[in-house]
């Protein structure tokens with residue numbers, strides 16, 4: 001097999017299903033490129049775009065709060081939320097980014113709100129990136 005099946009799933013639905021020659025994700029220790037027939041493993045993912053590359057095509061998916069399960073013939077990403085470029089409301093993400101930035105400026109670093117705002121900012125930045133770059 002020279003491709004691997006890829007599925008991105010949230011508690012609500014299957015957001016993406018396709019085949020890849022390589023899948024690029026951001027694991028806890030940095031960027032990982034997974035090829036078909038990789039040995040099985042599981043890793044948490046950072047809030048980041050997931051790239052699914054195939055011959056001549058590349059799909060981009062905004063993923064937050066996720067885990068990736070790699071098997072030889074299938075990569076499954078389980079995420080709290082995941083969006084395709086065409087489903088992203090960039091204006092909403094922009095508003096969310098500004099709200100998060102305001103909260104970061106207003107709260108102390110040891111505050112729970114600070115951590116929440118950092119995560120919200122990261123989600124917004126990834127959505128803006130995927131929503132503006134990945135549109136076909």
Ligand code: ATP
Nearest residue numbers: 081082083087088089090092093096120123124127
């Ligand atoms: P917001 O402050 O705009 O609600 P958020 O980061 O708090 O953003 P989440 O809690 O991560 O939002 O997501 C809630 C639901 O809304 C998820 O189903 C997610 O896919 C969807 N969603 C969030 N932001 C966007 C967006 N900009 N465009 C499309 N769907 C979005």
